[in-house]
Amino acid sequence: MNGTSALEVHDLWKGYAGNKVLSGLDLEVPEGSLSAVLGLSGCGKTTLLRVIAGFESAQQGRVSLSGRVLDDERTHIAPERRDIGYVPQEGALFPHLDVQANVGFGLSRAQRRGSTVSELLEMVGLGPLAKRMPHELSGGEQQRAALARALARNPALLLLDEPFSSLDATLRGAVREEVSALVRRQGTTTVLVTHDQEEALSLADSVAVLRNGQIVQQGSPQDIYATPQDAGLANFLGDANLIEAALADGRAQTPLGILQLRGQTAQQQTPRQGIVVIRPEQLTVRATNENKEGVRGIVERCRYYGHDALLTIRQSDTTSPVAPLLARVGGEHALPVGTHVTVTAAGAVSAIEETST
Amino acid sequence: MDTLASPSPHLAGRWRRLWAGRASLPLATTLGAALVGALVLLPLVFLVVEAQQSGWNQIERLLFRHNTAVLLWNTLRLVLASATLCMLIGVAAAWCVERTTIPGRRLWAVLLVLPLGIPDFVVGFGWVSIDHSLHGYLPAVMIMTLSLYPLVFLPAMAGLAGVDPALEEVARSLGMGPWQVFFKVTMRQMLPAVLGGCLLVTLGLLAEYGAFEILQYQTFTVAIFTEFKLGFDTAAACALSLVLVALGIAALAGELILVGSGRLARIGSGARRKGAKVKLGRLTIPVLLGLFALAALALGVPLAALAYWSIRGSSTTLPSASIAGDALHTAELSAAAAALATVMAIPVTAAAMRHRNHLSTMIERLALLPQALPGLVVALGLVSFSVRYALPLYQSALELIVAYAILFLPLAVVGVRSALALAPTHLEEVARSLGRRPVSVWVSVTLPLIAPGLGVAFLLVFISSCTELTATLLLRPTGINTLATQFWVYTSDFAYGAAAPYAALIVAISAIPAYLLSRRVAKPSRTTQS
Numbered sequence: 001m002n003g004t005s006a007l008e009v010h011d012l013w014k015g016y017a018g019n020k021v022l023s024g025l026d027l028e029v030p031e032g033s034l035s036a037v038l039g040l041s042g043c044g045k046t047t048l049l050r051v052i053a054g055f056e057s058a059q060q061g062r063v064s065l066s067g068r069v070l071d072d073e074r075t076h077i078a079p080e081r082r083d084i085g086y087v088p089q090e091g092a093l094f095p096h097l098d099v100q101a102n103v104g105f106g107l108s109r110a111q112r113r114g115s116t117v118s119e120l121l122e123m124v125g126l127g128p129l130a131k132r133m134p135h136e137l138s139g140g141e142q143q144r145a146a147l148a149r150a151l152a153r154n155p156a157l158l159l160l161d162e163p164f165s166s167l168d169a170t171l172r173g174a175v176r177e178e179v180s181a182l183v184r185r186q187g188t189t190t191v192l193v194t195h196d197q198e199e200a201l202s203l204a205d206s207v208a209v210l211r212n213g214q215i216v217q218q219g220s221p222q223d224i225y226a227t228p229q230d231a232g233l234a235n236f237l238g239d240a241n242l243i244e245a246a247l248a249d250g251r252a253q254t255p256l257g258i259l260q261l262r263g264q265t266a267q268q269q270t271p272r273q274g275i276v277v278i279r280p281e282q283l284t285v286r287a288t289n290e291n292k293e294g295v296r297g298i299v300e301r302c303r304y305y306g307h308d309a310l311l312t313i314r315q316s317d318t319t320s321p322v323a324p325l326l327a328r329v330g331g332e333h334a335l336p337v338g339t340h341v342t343v344t345a346a347g348a349v350s351a352i353e354e355t356s357t
Numbered sequence: 358m359d360t361l362a363s364p365s366p367h368l369a370g371r372w373r374r375l376w377a378g379r380a381s382l383p384l385a386t387t388l389g390a391a392l393v394g395a396l397v398l399l400p401l402v403f404l405v406v407e408a409q410q411s412g413w414n415q416i417e418r419l420l421f422r423h424n425t426a427v428l429l430w431n432t433l434r435l436v437l438a439s440a441t442l443c444m445l446i447g448v449a450a451a452w453c454v455e456r457t458t459i460p461g462r463r464l465w466a467v468l469l470v471l472p473l474g475i476p477d478f479v480v481g482f483g484w485v486s487i488d489h490s491l492h493g494y495l496p497a498v499m500i501m502t503l504s505l506y507p508l509v510f511l512p513a514m515a516g517l518a519g520v521d522p523a524l525e526e527v528a529r530s531l532g533m534g535p536w537q538v539f540f541k542v543t544m545r546q547m548l549p550a551v552l553g554g555c556l557l558v559t560l561g562l563l564a565e566y567g568a569f570e571i572l573q574y575q576t577f578t579v580a581i582f583t584e585f586k587l588g589f590d591t592a593a594a595c596a597l598s599l600v601l602v603a604l605g606i607a608a609l610a611g612e613l614i615l616v617g618s619g620r621l622a623r624i625g626s627g628a629r630r631k632g633a634k635v636k637l638g639r640l641t642i643p644v645l646l647g648l649f650a651l652a653a654l655a656l657g658v659p660l661a662a663l664a665y666w667s668i669r670g671s672s673t674t675l676p677s678a679s680i681a682g683d684a685l686h687t688a689e690l691s692a693a694a695a696a697l698a699t700v701m702a703i704p705v706t707a708a709a710m711r712h713r714n715h716l717s718t719m720i721e722r723l724a725l726l727p728q729a730l731p732g733l734v735v736a737l738g739l740v741s742f743s744v745r746y747a748l749p750l751y752q753s754a755l756e757l758i759v760a761y762a763i764l765f766l767p768l769a770v771v772g773v774r775s776a777l778a779l780a781p782t783h784l785e786e787v788a789r790s791l792g793r794r795p796v797s798v799w800v801s802v803t804l805p806l807i808a809p810g811l812g813v814a815f816l817l818v819f820i821s822s823c824t825e826l827t828a829t830l831l832l833r834p835t836g837i838n839t840l841a842t843q844f845w846v847y848t849s850d851f852a853y854g855a856a857a858p859y860a861a862l863i864v865a866i867s868a869i870p871a872y873l874l875s876r877r878v879a880k881p882s883r884t885t886q887s
Binding site: 050053054055078079080081082084085086088092094095096105106149150152153 | 783786787788789790791792793794805806
């Protein structure tokens, strides 16, 4: 993380009718970054965004932007005076106004007469569609118009509420790229809320995972994928093998091999038993039954995706019931079900708290 | 909100959360809604005050005398028979039009809805002017059924078009026959719509005065009117009105209980397919004849009677010079009432949709209550209020306008509700985040979006007011006649020729919404030939 924090949310509480939605949430968003808030639906993502935008007020806690308090026990700044741009799900263009009038909505009359609107429309590639009505646009075009509208006032912070979830899969990738490129070019501090871990990991500089009304972990996409705090997070961010290991001297000794430890556990000196997260792509699978180093098993299932394949491997060494191993291999290495294999692991791993699953 | 008292922020927050479903509750909207709620309650309150005036002994004597039991029996047996017939005819006709290969589907849809555009008292006039012997129970049941069945037909059409054919197909694949599917799946899905229609039929029957007066059939409403107008006994009229109100509320509650809160909506998404239609084959001719007979009796007979008397009337009597003046009065009063009702509906609906809490929900229900209040009851309540506390208001144009506005407030609320649904809050929130202040947001976003809906609400109240008879008879300012009251004066004198042009004009006005409604069900032909 570089630079100072633009948005700071401290100990935020919010609930409806006795139902806690946010309970003591802390969040910091660095100046000029694109940060993602990642969580399952119903975890309070949208509520967080609505409190930051000022559509709802916090019950307790503080929201501040570049040092200016927007919301605390005494203050509640009205949404129109927060200097925060907001792009809701489905874009929400004003249906009675054409594209040009939508984009110019937040500008003064003088600004609207200038070239700002047409420049914005060119920037999002909607120049020729300025006179169209919202219902005459495709989903992606509506999304870009809504973005241009939010950017027109050059806000200090831009909030995107699941902006791509209403688009169909083929369009989604392209619009994602366009939107993230645009906000990066503008240098606008942006908070993107999403339930799609792939979207969060691939677009954002910083990912904050929201669970049960709290941010449970925040960091760069790499950090968060490689060193999840607990088993729940490990599984939420992607497929994971949770393997018992002996932890000592910055190493984890597992049946799959001796692996480098990373994160805080690497510094701990006292040897102990623990659980490490090994991602499927860290496993190497060899079709052999020879008694070599590693775990022996049988391919139980092969999910083939073309560019790669995910193998489910039942361990044959142990008699006790252990979870099968998940291994990602290149598409050309997909093995038929029933193949006897030996599995080893490579790379660094992190240990997780054992308590929560 | 309670910054004046300003206890600890915690307590204030809790109080606010308790009171308001959402963080901020614009006080003005709620205050406006509360005022409207109070206005709706006013006639009811004064009905009770007036009834109480004559003393409980008197009321008891009045309510438990033999005549009251006869009135109750008359009213109930009429409601039972007519509502049942309306349901059978409405559902059967809707099924034939919507689900079979009947020729001329759109024409039938329009023709069978149009009787809705003829006020009941005009229908009654049409039949009696042809056959003077049509009096009593059976003619009343027949004529009211012919006049009111579109209230079931219309929602049944919409319900049938709305039932997902996939549900019916799944039921067939699970081994049910076509009749079983109709009763267990189709009918179950459209039941709320059909029961809603039956409720409207019941409330219409409870409120009707003109048609039953013409047919000389004594219901509660007729008896109350007579008690007030001829007996000059306001207290007795008010006491009997309370029974009428109770019947209306019982009907409302009955429908709520029957429909229940079960989920009948379509679950899941995906585009709905078009269903297959039933081939009538040899039954085509009999079904066509049946529909033709229904349309001829419900639409043809009253219209033919009007045409006959209009032609004969203009040849025997001079054209009425006052019809233009009466039409103008009607239009002025109705336009004022429509504007008032629409303005009243805005805070009620806005509070209920935007700031949902116990108070705003209750006020919205209250605003829909006049559905169950006969015009006669509202008029009586206002009369007793003005006679006691605001004599200058008594028989003033303002009082009549207020009566119309209360009476047709439910129409305005429904219209404004669908209008406000077109202006979802997130659009206003986006506008706020773009730097606009709340008032500016209302003018530049909300108002343009809801304007067409407000126009519809205005039109609905306007048309209903134009054709209102009962309350107008009680409240009209001396010397001013509307189209309906002048028609009534002529009909009472058996001057059918003079009355007919008034009725024709009334039908011309009220046919507009009926026609628009019929086009709505006729247009979307969801189903295709199999």
